Amino acid sequence: MALVSPAASTSAPMKMLRFFITPSGAVWIAIAILLAVAALASDNFVSGDHLLNVARHAAALCIATVGQVFVIMTGGLDLSNGAVITLVSVVASQLLGGSDQYLVPVVLLCLAMGAAVGLFNGLIVAKLGIPPLIGTLGTFGILKGAAYVLTGGAPKGGIPESIRYVGNGTIAGFPISTLCALAFVAFGAFLLSRTIFGRQLVFLGANPSAARLSGVPVARIIILAYVFSGVSAAFAGLLAVGYTGVGSLSLGEGYNLDSITAAVIGGTALTGGSGSVVGGAAGVFFLALLTSFLRFLGLSYSGQLIVQGAILAAAVILQARVFRR
Amino acid sequence: MGMRTNNTMKAAVSAALFASLMSSAFAPPAFSQEPAPMRPAKWSDEKTDCSAFKKEPPWTIGVSNYSLGNSFRVQMFEELKFAAAKDSRIKEVVITNSDGSVPKQLSDIEDLLTRGVDGLLVTPLSSEAVAPSVEEAVDDGVPTVIFNNEIATDKFTSIVWADEYRFGWLGGNWLKEKLGGKGNVVVLEGMAGTSTSDLRTRGALEALGDGVTILARQPADWAYDKGKAAMQDFISAYPEIDGVYSQGGAMSQAAIDALTTAGKPLVPVTGEGYNGFLKTWAANKDKGFASIGPDEPTWQSVEALNQLVACLAGETIEKWHEIPISLITEENLGDFVKPSCPDDVWANTKMDYETIKTLYKCTD
Numbered sequence: 001m002a003l004v005s006p007a008a009s010t011s012a013p014m015k016m017l018r019f020f021i022t023p024s025g026a027v028w029i030a031i032a033i034l035l036a037v038a039a040l041a042s043d044n045f046v047s048g049d050h051l052l053n054v055a056r057h058a059a060a061l062c063i064a065t066v067g068q069v070f071v072i073m074t075g076g077l078d079l080s081n082g083a084v085i086t087l088v089s090v091v092a093s094q095l096l097g098g099s100d101q102y103l104v105p106v107v108l109l110c111l112a113m114g115a116a117v118g119l120f121n122g123l124i125v126a127k128l129g130i131p132p133l134i135g136t137l138g139t140f141g142i143l144k145g146a147a148y149v150l151t152g153g154a155p156k157g158g159i160p161e162s163i164r165y166v167g168n169g170t171i172a173g174f175p176i177s178t179l180c181a182l183a184f185v186a187f188g189a190f191l192l193s194r195t196i197f198g199r200q201l202v203f204l205g206a207n208p209s210a211a212r213l214s215g216v217p218v219a220r221i222i223i224l225a226y227v228f229s230g231v232s233a234a235f236a237g238l239l240a241v242g243y244t245g246v247g248s249l250s251l252g253e254g255y256n257l258d259s260i261t262a263a264v265i266g267g268t269a270l271t272g273g274s275g276s277v278v279g280g281a282a283g284v285f286f287l288a289l290l291t292s293f294l295r296f297l298g299l300s301y302s303g304q305l306i307v308q309g310a311i312l313a314a315a316v317i318l319q320a321r322v323f324r325r
Numbered sequence: 326m327g328m329r330t331n332n333t334m335k336a337a338v339s340a341a342l343f344a345s346l347m348s349s350a351f352a353p354p355a356f357s358q359e360p361a362p363m364r365p366a367k368w369s370d371e372k373t374d375c376s377a378f379k380k381e382p383p384w385t386i387g388v389s390n391y392s393l394g395n396s397f398r399v400q401m402f403e404e405l406k407f408a409a410a411k412d413s414r415i416k417e418v419v420i421t422n423s424d425g426s427v428p429k430q431l432s433d434i435e436d437l438l439t440r441g442v443d444g445l446l447v448t449p450l451s452s453e454a455v456a457p458s459v460e461e462a463v464d465d466g467v468p469t470v471i472f473n474n475e476i477a478t479d480k481f482t483s484i485v486w487a488d489e490y491r492f493g494w495l496g497g498n499w500l501k502e503k504l505g506g507k508g509n510v511v512v513l514e515g516m517a518g519t520s521t522s523d524l525r526t527r528g529a530l531e532a533l534g535d536g537v538t539i540l541a542r543q544p545a546d547w548a549y550d551k552g553k554a555a556m557q558d559f560i561s562a563y564p565e566i567d568g569v570y571s572q573g574g575a576m577s578q579a580a581i582d583a584l585t586t587a588g589k590p591l592v593p594v595t596g597e598g599y600n601g602f603l604k605t606w607a608a609n610k611d612k613g614f615a616s617i618g619p620d621e622p623t624w625q626s627v628e629a630l631n632q633l634v635a636c637l638a639g640e641t642i643e644k645w646h647e648i649p650i651s652l653i654t655e656e657n658l659g660d661f662v663k664p665s666c667p668d669d670v671w672a673n674t675k676m677d678y679e680t681i682k683t684l685y686k687c688t689d
Contacts, residue, residue, distance in 0.1 A: 044561050049561065053558075148393065152399075153393040154403075154684070154685065155396075156685055158668070168586070244550045244553075246668045248550075251550065295555060296562045298540070298541045301517050301542075301543065302517075
């Protein structure tokens with residue numbers, strides 16, 4: 001959450017203006033600019049249908065990013081979330097085999113797997129003092145290997161209609177997966193700003209030694225943040241595999257760095273202690289819009305990579321230099 | 326009433342017949358003329374005399390693979406294991422996987438040679454970087470057969486090669502004929518920077534010709550989620566799409582699903598022998614959906630093994646061995662699609678159904 005300045009007694013328009021020049025507010029300006037450019041460049045891009053498609057693609061990454069924001073707020077990183085997504089996709093696919101028979105136990109098992117991975121990450125970071133970059137990269141490798149072992153290289157089975165409906169279906173025109181993501185963002189924002197756990201997490205991220213001295217259970221909060229990220233990733237995995245309909249060993253590729261990028265664009269500081277769940281979600285939407293728009297322009301693939309890289313670098317530099325001085 | 330229908334029918338039939346006669350008579354010859362194979366520059370009819378490599382069985386075969394990253398590659402190596410298990414002269418097959426890393430592949434080959442394998446199969450990740458290792462193996466007296474990619478040296482025992490350009494050309498040509506030589510086409514490509522993807526697209530674009538407008542091209546790694554996202558963008562960006570040239574894999578299935586979800590007509594989409602796609606094709610056939618599947622066999626690994634085994638037996642073998650690209654069409658679709666098997670099965674297999682069933686947990 002953007003830390004609200006003490007001078008909060010100013011008028012509402014001023015407050016709004018202030019919000020947009022904070023790290024987590026600026027991403028909305030970026031989205032608005034992108035949409036304006038897109039509207040000028042193409043007639044069909046800024047249409048309800050298309051934006052809902054973009055939001056649907058962004059749903060799984062959005063959920064994984066909520067967890068990532070929690071971890072980054074503690075000053076950590078979670079590089080293993082993509083591997084959780086892959087693992088969940090193949091486990092769900094193989095255990096369910098396209099049938100609803102064991103739906104509830106398998107979904108719970110997947111979420112529990114995510115929690116267990118998070119617990120492991122949290123323990124090695126908080127208790128063993130292993131740098132999160134190395135620790136969660138190790139977990140990433142272990143999970144990737146496990147997915148190969150479980151599938152023998154070729155995912156089997158399939159995803160039943162029920163999960164596919166959540167991943168693919170719509171309610172009153174809105175993608176269900178997007179609604180799930182929005183609900184999860186609301187939940188994450190509540191957790192971070194309105195609970196003791198959330199407030200302690202922000203505190204310890206901003207100043208670990210002060211937090212420790214004030215009696216904040218630092219290790220426990222860090223472990224819980226990783227557990228939350230693991231569960232987020234598992235949930236994201238279920239949505240992603242509901243979208244594709246079949247487990248895949250490459251499903252989670254790129255989620256770790258994309259979720260970190262989205263979090264940073266959304267105003268979360270890699271140093272910890274400051275950030276926003278809603279901003280992270282907006283960062284995801286910005287990334288998805290940008291990818292889609294560059295494709296829309298019919299740019300060559302190499303051109304897409306270069307433009308995307310340049311825009312992302314500019315966004316991160318702005319975050320670091322302008323809004324966070 | 327009956328008579329009238331009959332007459333109209335007759336008229337329609339003869340008109341169609343006439344039209345097709347006319348069109349075939351006047352079609353430019355290039356319309357369905359197959360391209361010359363896009364073989365590697367050094368391609369020759371040369372043979373390799375393996376008398377110097379002759380060895381008494383049983384043999385240990387080393388395999389250096391660079392990735393098991395997709396279901397095609399997985400099945401390619403299952404085919405190899407299946408075939409090797411049936412040959413009593415083969416004692417052991419040691420398969421390494423370098424997981425997309427060139428340095429790891431080089432050390433894998435080193436390890437296999439140190440282990441003392443009798444023959445080597447290599448799918449090179451980089452045709453240049455892996456070449457010295459292949460030369461070293463041959464210098465060490467280990468016959469080495471390359472498959473699934475090219476190699477930048479002459480010093481190998483045999484190469485098993487499929488014409489990816491022709492793969493692309495066959496799909497592109499079918500699509501062009503389906504569209505009557507003109508229309509708006511979007512292109513879904515494989516993994517950017519791989520020779521397979523590059524050659525397939527080049528072949529397809531060549532076949533589609535100038536009459537067809539290419540609205541957009543996008544690499545989607547043969548993957549379902551990337552293919553679907555790209556196709557949904559295409560659908561939003563271009564109101565008039567008359568056909569989809571897709572390099573296959575799960576992307577073709579994703580393209581059909583995206584069209585269906587958007588409530589768009591099922592325009593022709595090219596595919597490949599991927600079961601998920603074949604099932605979707607079969608399910609939409611009656612709704613007027615048309616497709617074609619150029620097919621590169623997963624058993625190219627077995628062809629490579631056969632070359633190697635023949636060499637170890639001291640025979641003279643082809644140095645350049647081409648495997649055919651076959652076609653899955655509306656007529657023979659039923660022979661290839663496996664309705665009770667998961668999506669990740671590749672249709673053109675030399676494994677028996679019992680093995681496939683156990684391997685992939687098919688339900689029937």
